[in-house]
Amino acid sequence: MSAALxxxxxxxxxxxxxxxxxxxxxxxxDLGLLACIALVPLFVAWRxxxxxxxxxxxxxxxxxxxxxxxSWLWYFGPIAIVPFVIVLAGxxxxxxxxxxxLRARGLTNPFLTAAIWVCADAVITRxxxxxxxxGEVGYAFHDLAAGRAVASVGGVTLATFLAVxxxxxxxxLVGAGQxxxxxxxxGAGTLVIAAIVIGVTATHSDPPxxxxxxxxxxxxNDKNRDLTAAEERDRYLPRSHFELxxxxxxxxxxxxxxxxxxxxxxxxxxxxxDRLAAIARKHEAWVLANATVDADPKGKKALxxxxxxxxxxxxxxxxxxxxxxxxxxxxxxxxxxxxxxxEIDKVPRDFAQGKGRGIFPVANSRIGELICFESAFGxxxxxxxxxxADVLVVSTNNRSYRTSANSAQHLAIGQMRAxxxxxxxxxxxxxxxxxxxxxxxxxHDQTKLFDRRVVESTIAGTGGQTPYVRFGxxxxxxxxxxxxxxxxxxxxxxxxxxxxxxxxxxxxxxxxTRIVGYELPEQKEEVHD
Numbered sequence: 001m002s003a004a005l006x007x008x009x010x011x012x013x014x015x016x017x018x019x020x021x022x023x024x025x026x027x028x029x030d031l032g033l034l035a036c037i038a039l040v041p042l043f044v045a046w047r048x049x050x051x052x053x054x055x056x057x058x059x060x061x062x063x064x065x066x067x068x069x070x071s072w073l074w075y076f077g078p079i080a081i082v083p084f085v086i087v088l089a090g091x092x093x094x095x096x097x098x099x100x101x102l103r104a105r106g107l108t109n110p111f112l113t114a115a116i117w118v119c120a121d122a123v124i125t126r127x128x129x130x131x132x133x134x135g136e137v138g139y140a141f142h143d144l145a146a147g148r149a150v151a152s153v154g155g156v157t158l159a160t161f162l163a164v165x166x167x168x169x170x171x172x173l174v175g176a177g178q179x180x181x182x183x184x185x186x187g188a189g190t191l192v193i194a195a196i197v198i199g200v201t202a203t204h205s206d207p208p209x210x211x212x213x214x215x216x217x218x219x220x221n222d223k224n225r226d227l228t229a230a231e232e233r234d235r236y237l238p239r240s241h242f243e244l245x246x247x248x249x250x251x252x253x254x255x256x257x258x259x260x261x262x263x264x265x266x267x268x269x270x271x272x273x274d275r276l277a278a279i280a281r282k283h284e285a286w287v288l289a290n291a292t293v294d295a296d297p298k299g300k301k302a303l304x305x306x307x308x309x310x311x312x313x314x315x316x317x318x319x320x321x322x323x324x325x326x327x328x329x330x331x332x333x334x335x336x337x338x339x340x341x342x343e344i345d346k347v348p349r350d351f352a353q354g355k356g357r358g359i360f361p362v363a364n365s366r367i368g369e370l371i372c373f374e375s376a377f378g379x380x381x382x383x384x385x386x387x388x389a390d391v392l393v394v395s396t397n398n399r400s401y402r403t404s405a406n407s408a409q410h411l412a413i414g415q416m417r418a419x420x421x422x423x424x425x426x427x428x429x430x431x432x433x434x435x436x437x438x439x440x441x442x443x444h445d446q447t448k449l450f451d452r453r454v455v456e457s458t459i460a461g462t463g464g465q466t467p468y469v470r471f472g473x474x475x476x477x478x479x480x481x482x483x484x485x486x487x488x489x490x491x492x493x494x495x496x497x498x499x500x501x502x503x504x505x506x507x508x509x510x511x512x513t514r515i516v517g518y519e520l521p522e523q524k525e526e527v528h529d
Contacts, residue, residue, distance in 0.1 A: 014041035015057040019064025025140040027408035035140035035163050043171035051100035058096025062089030072404035079343055095120035105490040110168030115479035117164045122476050129326035133376045137163050142412040146197050148419035148441040149204040152466040154475035155378050155420050166193050207422035207439050210390050211365040211461035216252045220244050221431040222452045238262050245279050247454050253363035255287045258428040259372055259397035262291035266307040277313030284311045286362045290395050295352035302351045306369050308360055320354025321371040365391050365461040372396040376413050378420050385421040385469050390461035392425045399431040403449055407433045415441040422466040424459050
């Protein structure tokens with residue numbers, strides 16, 4: 001161990017450094033390559049520590065990372081961000097504890113460390129309450145062609161695995177002693193990782209173009225604040241978007257009004273429905289609009305609903321959001337929390353979960369619809385492409401996060417979804433960032449936040465299947481198998497050590513020949529000729 005990390009304070013400082021460096025690899029700073037070295041301080045800090053200490057250092061690193069990465073949660077107060085950070089950092093602590101426990105059994109390897117990390121990320125993206133995938137390490141490489149090529153093969157999971165493994169190998173170079181084999185091992189491991197990345201990038205090919213879709217995206221909210229009562233009465237949001245739609249001059253196939261741009265039900269509100277239908281007929285285009293509507297006649301629950309209008313002005317289909325935002329669209333344990341947390345009143349009713357996938361034929365394409373948070377989960381986006389979508393349309397509203405990095409982070413996630421699936425992503429945001437993402441993850445026609453603007457572009461719909469779409473979460477499954485085997489070996493070694501300890505203790509205990517007052521007769525030594 002390096003003398004610089006000989007004290008607990010130094011180790012905690014190293015854990016903090018990891019959290020900060022990893023956060024800097026993501027927007028707004030967005031130095032993606034930092035993710036290749038960000039974990040090194042943490043891995044050095046916990047190298048010769050046991051499960052408890054490793055868990056503690058990992059918790060500190062995770063807490064710093066999520067506090068900085070998701071600093072936009074501060075807009076909702078400590079009640080939002082503090083429990084959030086504690087829960088997510090707890091999963092990092094669990095990974096650290098497993099790594100420390102296996103290390104104590106003599107099972108340590110950079111690839112094993114990466115596999116454990118991937119498994120922890122997989123848990124975070126699924127539980128609790130549907131999970132949160134925003135912090136996966138692999139997203140740091142959204143602007144690197146090589147990173148996106150890796151994602152097309154094994155998803156963000158594979159990008160995370162390779163990055164964490166590289167960090168672990170580099171951490172092996174830091175420490176006391178100069179062991180020649182250590183350099184050989186690190187060199188070999190680094191070459192394996194480099195070979196995978198180079199090989200995947202060199203063999204990556206663009207998906208075949210199957211259609212052309214001319215789209216117009218309406219970004220109509222220029223208010224970096226809540227609307228006033230007068231603005232709501234004047235129906236500012238839909239009116240602003242309808243006015244912008246008049247600027248569409250060129251022929252288009254699809255017009256997208258973003259999430260929450262309509263303040264009434266597009267199916268029943270005459271002001272909304274009639275104008276959307278008129279726009280569809282005027283441009284002979286499909287029109288997609290979104291609003292919060294009642295899920296039941298009594299209005300006890302809501303739906304986050306997309307409504308698709310056909311070129312003749314009729315309603316062609318609807319899609320209701322399935323992956324709801326915990327504590328944003330649905331409040332777990334509402335009856336208990338509302339007694340202690342006044343902020344619950346900001347979400348007066350829960351949203352109902354939608355059913356069915358949003359895949360619709362539009363012009364000569366098939367679009368797969370996603371609403372905001374849903375685009376952050378690769379394992380849920382993949383089925384849309386597998387079922388025939390050749391363009392992904394993301395309707396989103398990040399206005400609550402103001403000018404924070406949330407919108408840029410969301411766009412970066414969209415880049416990795418495009419790369420994973422080999423499909424272009426159309427991201428329409430009510431206040432920004434609106435953008436077009438090509439099937440290889442390249443961004444263009446990007447807007448600024450709170451800039452009223454119409455984005456018109458021609459999208460190349462694509463076909464075929466990337467390895468990720470075809471084989472799914474294979475990288476995660478291999479990691480799960482590897483970790484399971486390591487844990488079994490660890491249990492076996494622990495039992496073996498326990499047996500050896502008992503045997504060793506028995507050998508040093510003197511044998512007492514007296515048994516309850518009876519003394520064995522003295523043995524005479526035999527003499528042999």
